[in-house]
Amino acid sequence: MRTHQLFRLMMLMATSLLFVHCTSEYTPIPGEDGVDGIDGVDGTASCIACHSNSVREPILASYELSQHGIQTTMFTGQPLSEYTNDVGSFCVKCHTNEGYLEFQETGGVMASSATPTRIDCHTCHDVHESFDFENDGLDYALKNDDPVILDLGGTTLDLGDASNNCISCHQPRNSYAIPMGSGTYEITSKRxxxxxxxxxxxxxxxxxxxxxxxxAYPAAGSATHRTDASCVSCHMGESEDISRGLHSWVPTESACLTCHTNGAPTEASGFTDDMETLRALLEANNMFDEDGYYNEGTYSVDLAQAAWNYRTLLEDKSKGIHNPDYTKALIRNSIEALQD
Structure with a gap:
């Protein structure tokens, strides 16, 4: 019996040594590596692309040089505060931040501000309609990029992009009717x-x-700058010079050369000479006062139409470049009407 127990004990010890030997010299075989997870996009990366100091500072600097940025007075020099009590005024809705915001919100200007402020970033920009810029495009958080119903005539004008924000204000007011027909027309204001x-x-x-x-007058909407360009592409081009493009709204030469490969135009052909001729004809008919405003009075429709066209092209300020063919037709036909 004792011999049998001793044998069992010896076998157990030998087996234990065998297991120790096997495990101590075992070399594991590596398996295949797992797939690393993909890092998520930084939540602020798309914001920083535009809202960083390196992007924002040139925009603000160019804006300060623009007519929007420096305008603390109206077109004729009066302080903005003189217009704040003129409820419903077209001046307020486009020359003050408060008036523009109220008009975009309500369609009218029914309030006044004792301390009106100039147009600034928040006048035109709000929050993005979508943050999926890759699929929905970059909307620049504009307060208004919808088609605009013009004050004069009620035509709906749609430039199809961010330029709609510009035409909210860069349009004629409905203060005066365009002279039409025959007979006479009464001019009741020097403006x-x-x-x-x-x-x-x-x-x-x-x-x-x-x-x-x-x-002949070209078809509406047919000008090349209308079909192949836009307010934004011409007036807000990329630039290292803060006095051009960006938010200065002064066209860069490179923006022009994209299409005008022979050089950036300074005016439509013959514009200055034709405007001088038209002005001389209006002066000969006693249309202007000593300050260059129109004299009030009753005039022939042809004379009133020519006066309307002269002021329209003068205040367009592009020297015909916005629409050379339409400009030429307005000037030349006005000159002919007064020379007959």
């Missing part, structure tokens, strides 16, 4: 004309006094 921003309508080729003459 007779589109007063003061016909850029969008000249670009579109509408709302001039289209006097019949030797020059």
């Amino acid at each position: 007779f004309g589109p007063h003061h921003g016909p850029q969008s309508t000249i670009l579109e080729g509408i709302l001039g006094a289209e006097i019949a003459g030797s020059i």
Whole structure:
């Protein structure tokens, strides 16, 4: 019995040594590596692309040089505060931050501000409609990029992009009717004309006094700057010079050279000479006072139409570049009407 127990004990010890030997010299075989997880996109990366100091500072610097940035007075020099009690005024809705915001919100200006402020970033920009910029595009958080119903005539104008924000204000006011027909027309204000921003309508080729003459009027919306360019692409190009492009709204030469490969134009062909001729004809008919405003009075429709066109093209301020063909037709036909 004792011999049998001793044998069992010896076998157990030998087996234990065998297991120790096997485990101490075992070399594991490595398996395949797992797949690393993909890092998520930094939640602020898309914001920083635009809202960093390196991007923002040139924008703010160029804005301070712009007419929007420096305008603490109205077109004729009066302080903004003189217009705040003029409830419903077209001046307030485009020349003050408070008036513009109220108009975009309610469609009218029914309040006044004792301390009106100039147009600034928050006048035009709000919050993004979508943060999926890759699929929905970059909306620049504009308060208004919808089609605009023009004050004069009620036409709906849609430039199809962020330029709609510009035409909210850069359009004629409905203070005066465009002279039409025959007979006479009474000018009741020295500021007779589109007063003061016909850029969008000249670009579109509408709302001039289209006097019949030797020059045909092009179809509305057919100007090359209307079909192949935009307010933004021409006036807000990328630039290292803060006095050009960006938020200065002064076109860069490179923006022009994209299409005008022979050089950036300074005016439509013959514009300055034709405008001088038209002005001389208006002066000969006693249209201007000593300050260059129109004299109130009753005039022939042809004379009133020519006066409307002169003021329209003068206040467009592009020297015909916005729409050369429409500009040429308005000037030349006005000259012909007064020379007959």
